[in-house]
Amino acid sequence: MAVLAYHPGTGHSVLVDDAQLALMRRAGWMARSEHDEHEAAKAAAAEAAAQAAAKTDAKAAKAAGNA
Amino acid sequence: MPAPPLSPTRRYLPPGIRKCYFVFVIANYLLPTRAELNSGLDVSAEIPTGGVTGFSLQGSTADAGDMGSKFTSTVAGRLTSGTNSIDSYLDSGDVDVRTLLPRLTTGNVVWMWAGDIPGGLMDVWPVQVLTQAIDPNTEDVAKVTIQFAATRVPAINVRIPA
Numbered sequence: 001m002a003v004l005a006y007h008p009g010t011g012h013s014v015l016v017d018d019a020q021l022a023l024m025r026r027a028g029w030m031a032r033s034e035h036d037e038h039e040a041a042k043a044a045a046a047e048a049a050a051q052a053a054a055k056t057d058a059k060a061a062k063a064a065g066n067a
Numbered sequence: 068m069p070a071p072p073l074s075p076t077r078r079y080l081p082p083g084i085r086k087c088y089f090v091f092v093i094a095n096y097l098l099p100t101r102a103e104l105n106s107g108l109d110v111s112a113e114i115p116t117g118g119v120t121g122f123s124l125q126g127s128t129a130d131a132g133d134m135g136s137k138f139t140s141t142v143a144g145r146l147t148s149g150t151n152s153i154d155s156y157l158d159s160g161d162v163d164v165r166t167l168l169p170r171l172t173t174g175n176v177v178w179m180w181a182g183d184i185p186g187g188l189m190d191v192w193p194v195q196v197l198t199q200a201i202d203p204n205t206e207d208v209a210k211v212t213i214q215f216a217a218t219r220v221p222a223i224n225v226r227i228p229a
Contacts, residue, residue: 005091009105010100010103012092012106013092014092016172017169020166020167022166023108023162023167028105028106
């Protein structure tokens, strides 16, 4: 089956088959879809961390206001 | 004063030194980057002794004679590269160069003549895989010949990036 391979180190993409990609993985290639999923998960984690930090800041501000 | 001699060469035997990479994508094959070279696969150790044909250019000339002389001068003509092929050993589990380079795959064959040493010289051959021909001989170690079409004029003597 054809799959779009992506190399994060170079930013290059190339259409290959599954078996080719299996060999190319050792040189850092991955399926483009895997890369996109990984990036989406990273972005979601960063957003969650930012929200948690904002919540902590709000709590601290409230505590300071009460004091 | 006579002409000075060329510096003495530090001679070497290619096995164990020469590198052959297959690199799928190079944005500018005249100037590959280190990241692009690292995204290729090193097939050197799978090439049997004497398993490389071609990967050199042949030049032709065109006659440019004139009425002023009986001597027929020539000018540089077309460049060609005949058969370019690489032999590779077969894997008994079928995971070998046949999987990496199926017919019509495009990419670049990179020859690092004295090894992958930054600052050294390499040739970059943009290619397309033409055929995979398995050696039918049963008395030799099993191997396949991958034949390539040279799709662009190769980049010769390019500096290997750090």
